[in-house]
Amino acid sequence: MGVAVWSCGGAAVFASALLSGRRSHGSRLAPSELHFATASSCPLPFLSGPAIPFSPAPMPSSRAQLRLLRLRVQASAGVVLQDAAATTFCFAGAYSLVLVFDTLAERNIIQKQSLSRKAVHVLSGLLYMATWPFFRSVIVLTQSICSSSMVARYFAAVVPLLNCIRLLCYGLRLLTDEGVVKSVAREGRPEELLRGPLYYVIVLLLCTLVFWRESPVGVVSLTMMSGGDGFADIVGRRYGVTKLPYNQQKSWVGSISMFVFGMLFSVGMLYYFSVFGYVDFDLEQTITRVALISLAATVVESLPISDVIDDNVSVPLTSVLTSVLLFG
Ligand SMILES: Nc1ccn([C@@H]2O[C@H](COP(=O)(O)OP(=O)(O)OP(=O)(O)O)[C@@H](O)[C@H]2O)c(=O)n1
Numbered sequence: 001m002g003v004a005v006w007s008c009g010g011a012a013v014f015a016s017a018l019l020s021g022r023r024s025h026g027s028r029l030a031p032s033e034l035h036f037a038t039a040s041s042c043p044l045p046f047l048s049g050p051a052i053p054f055s056p057a058p059m060p061s062s063r064a065q066l067r068l069l070r071l072r073v074q075a076s077a078g079v080v081l082q083d084a085a086a087t088t089f090c091f092a093g094a095y096s097l098v099l100v101f102d103t104l105a106e107r108n109i110i111q112k113q114s115l116s117r118k119a120v121h122v123l124s125g126l127l128y129m130a131t132w133p134f135f136r137s138v139i140v141l142t143q144s145i146c147s148s149s150m151v152a153r154y155f156a157a158v159v160p161l162l163n164c165i166r167l168l169c170y171g172l173r174l175l176t177d178e179g180v181v182k183s184v185a186r187e188g189r190p191e192e193l194l195r196g197p198l199y200y201v202i203v204l205l206l207c208t209l210v211f212w213r214e215s216p217v218g219v220v221s222l223t224m225m226s227g228g229d230g231f232a233d234i235v236g237r238r239y240g241v242t243k244l245p246y247n248q249q250k251s252w253v254g255s256i257s258m259f260v261f262g263m264l265f266s267v268g269m270l271y272y273f274s275v276f277g278y279v280d281f282d283l284e285q286t287i288t289r290v291a292l293i294s295l296a297a298t299v300v301e302s303l304p305i306s307d308v309i310d311d312n313v314s315v316p317l318t319s320v321l322t323s324v325l326l327f328g
């Protein structure tokens with residue numbers, strides 16, 4: 001591995017030419033990706049890990065080396081710009097999604113307010129994860145230490161973070177936007193944004209930062225919350241005549257839909273990420289594990305505890321716990 005080193009504000013920063021290396025989770029690196037290494041980074045981005053043994057390589061001396069270094073820095077600027085563009089695109093997507101469903105409900109193309117809200121619930125999480133491969137920046141700690149993609153997740157996390165701030169502003173009535181309130185709140189009151197919808201974006205934010213795309217744990221948990229729980233509501237409200245014996249608010253058909261759609265979307269999402277090389281995908285093993293996670297999330301969602309703990313918290317929490325046990 002050729003590593004060029006220079007100093008930046010006291011921190012040693014490496015520009016590495018790992019143009020054909022492998023990521024820590026087995027994926028091939030795209031040729032255009034440039035990898036940085038820092039002596040103080042660690043795989044969990046929000047934790048500053050213990051001091052890592054660090055011995056700086058010699059400064060590049062020849063003109064050829066300097067030229068190579070300059071090219072690498074330019075390439076890295078390109079990747080960072082691409083991530084900034086992906087963040088902008090994703091935020092615009094989130095804004096448009098809410099706008100589109102507000103307009104559809106307003107024009108009576110979607111008759112029920114609850115359907116428009118649940119469509120936003122299902123699509124926000126699934127589409128958000130679908131954009132993750134657009135984010136490219138990677139930091140690689142030197143080969144002898146460890147490697148992990150770290151920068152891309154921060155760019156991606158900006159989108160739920162901004163939506164979090166947006167919901168707080170509307171929920172606390174610092175700003176007003178009837179469209180958002182109507183598409184996202186259950187009864188059309190701004191304060192409602194501070195519950196289910198806010199928990200939802202906080203869960204998106206945390207799973208992005210903690211698990212990101214290399215871990216099936218985050219992918220499956222977010223899919224259960226958005227796709228699984230969303231379909232329980234959409235199908236259950238419409239066809240849920242026979243209620244569960246222990247919860248008259250929920251129906252058999254709603255819970256079965258959550259199990260089936262949660263599973264289908266999760267397997268599909270894991271397959272999607274495996275195509276990019278972020279996760280390993282073995283169909284039989286994945287189906288078995290995801291079925292168990294989906295079952296656990298469905299059982300918890302069906303319990304009469306929604307007044308105590310919001311579904312947008314209980315469903316991802318159950319999914320994270322079972323996924324950690326099953327996926328390790
Ligand atoms: N297992 C389930 C889950 C939901 N439902 C149907 O979906 C409706 C809404 O359920 P839920 O999502 O729990 O409540 P919301 O008011 O939509 O709360 P939130 O959007 O905050 O999750 C229920 O009344 C019920 O008709 C169902 O039949 N079976």
Ligand SMILES: C/C(=C\CO)CCC[C@H](C)CCC[C@H](C)CCCC(C)C
Nearest residue numbers: 093094121124127128160184196197200
């Ligand atoms: C109605 C909701 C939850 C209630 O159970 C979901 C609220 C969704 C937020 C208002 C919008 C969240 C947007 C995502 C962070 C990003 C989506 C990006 C994508 C490209 C559309």
